Amino acid sequence: MKKFIQKTVAGVSALAMTAALSATAVPAFADEYEAVQAQNFVDSFVDENENAIAQYCVENCESLDEAAELMELYEEGCALRVAEQTNDAISTESSNDHHINGAYYSGTNVASTPHRVVLFEMNTAAAMKGSIQITWNHGLVSCDPIKNTKDGFKSEKTHSLHAFFETNEETGEEYLDINGRIKNTTGAVSLMCRFGIDVFPKATSEAAVLSAFVLDARGMFSTNGKDSNFELHTYALGDFDHNGVVDAADASYMLELITYHKISFSYDSYNASISSSVCVLAADATEDGVVDLADVQYVNNHKVS
Template identity: 85%
Template sequence: MKKFIQKTVAGVSALAMTAALSATAVPAFADEYEAVQAQNFVDSFVDENENAIAQYCVENCESLDEAAELMELYEEGCALRVAEQTNDAISTASSNNHHINGAYYSGTNVASTPHRVVLFEMNTAAAMKGSIQITWNHGLVSYDPTKNKFISEEGYNLKASVDTDEDIGEEYININGRVKKTTGAVSRICRFEIGTLSKATSEAAILSAFVLDARGMFSTNGEDSNFELHTYALGDFDHNGVVDAADASYILEMITYHKISFSYDSYNPFISSSICVLAADATEDGILDLADVRYVNNHKVS
């Protein structure tokens, strides 16, 4: 749509140069007409927030029809958020802070989209080296190093393998390498794909399937480590175990305003916000854009 608007400017100039509707002027006129339609569509949203998101959709969607479809999705999502009482207020251009009155991990729902595990270092002043071992409940989730991708975050050089404790015959994920000192509130160091099995009936159950043992990590600067393991589902922005229009509405706000914060009762807001961003990147291409909204739209529950 952005390219279309640029073509519109050229079309208007061409019309000003001649009074005759030549063969080249006809498509320029059509572009001008569509540009007026697009502006009328944006102007139809009197709410400041909706107007800004509609403008974003018009500038970035493939067509005006798609922009209209995504705005319907956005409005549906906002209605869901109000019904679920998951936010203090619908965010505006000057306020993108959302608070969830409830548990961070759903005890009743499990999202149908692929799941990921992410590992954080809570004490960013710590510099560590060694290994972290993660065991998992094979009845709830699956991990196959030949199929499930492991990602060491930028700035780290961590390696993962699956080994077996010979004494008890238990498999575990062995993550080796160095964890550097950083300056952020928390540090995301790695993540990996997992499979979810039918016995895992909630997001809380998926999290409980993993046990983290960081006793093999040793400090190189005298600061103790504090690792935390979390899970999330692609597209489940609000982390409630359901991928729906509400998630799409949050992502649309994020890509429009380039800022959003998410907090839960009695939970670290830096962790929740970081996971929300990871879940928002549903296509996992490292870019938050309309492709992620389309993913949610294609995978949302009916």
């Protein structure tokens, strides 16, 4: 357990802390005192799921105050999820498995956090080479992953892909040419690459953001006799449940993900492997390759009020 920086438990009483020790404990026993405080805090959550998440927060936060803040965020998120279930948005739910009755892409909301485009290969047994061309609606989104180094084009290490801006000589239309080799891998789907985009006000929903893009993979050819198809998807940083709103519900799902190391999201008439993969990508809001408490704090700092 990390040593707690703070000696008080401000705000913890709001989370039903059942046993608080005297604030006048002897300084020589400060570490032991803090450990008892932390354990009392964890024990105050009788629900097995909440207890496990509280334990994770206590072990990984810098202070007990921070752990208490994240547990308040988690409880707020769970309340939002109950409201969604009441509205028949979620039909079945466990700590690791969630089924959404609604559409995979929201037709009414668009998240305010930065958006990303991601490409998947659907048959991981196939080895491919060639090029994929992507065009987009310039009135809805702006795509410049070559010049934008912060949100630039990122090819997964498994593959060898490069991106170039090209212009159709006949129409003058700009497009992104992604070319190179895609190796055969294991798993349900293979993440190929991703890059950042800017979303304009005319794109009033996540569905509209996705509709702005057209993918042409006719330039891809198999090198091992096994063909594949490709899918383009979009997501917003921190929007774990992919509903176009970054809120406490996303933080609660992410806390469950990092506590249990597994979570599955499936949607009606949508590939569960894709939806779960996109959810995890969105959960890495800091884009450091790891989903952790920093990503939960990102959601806390950017959530809608």
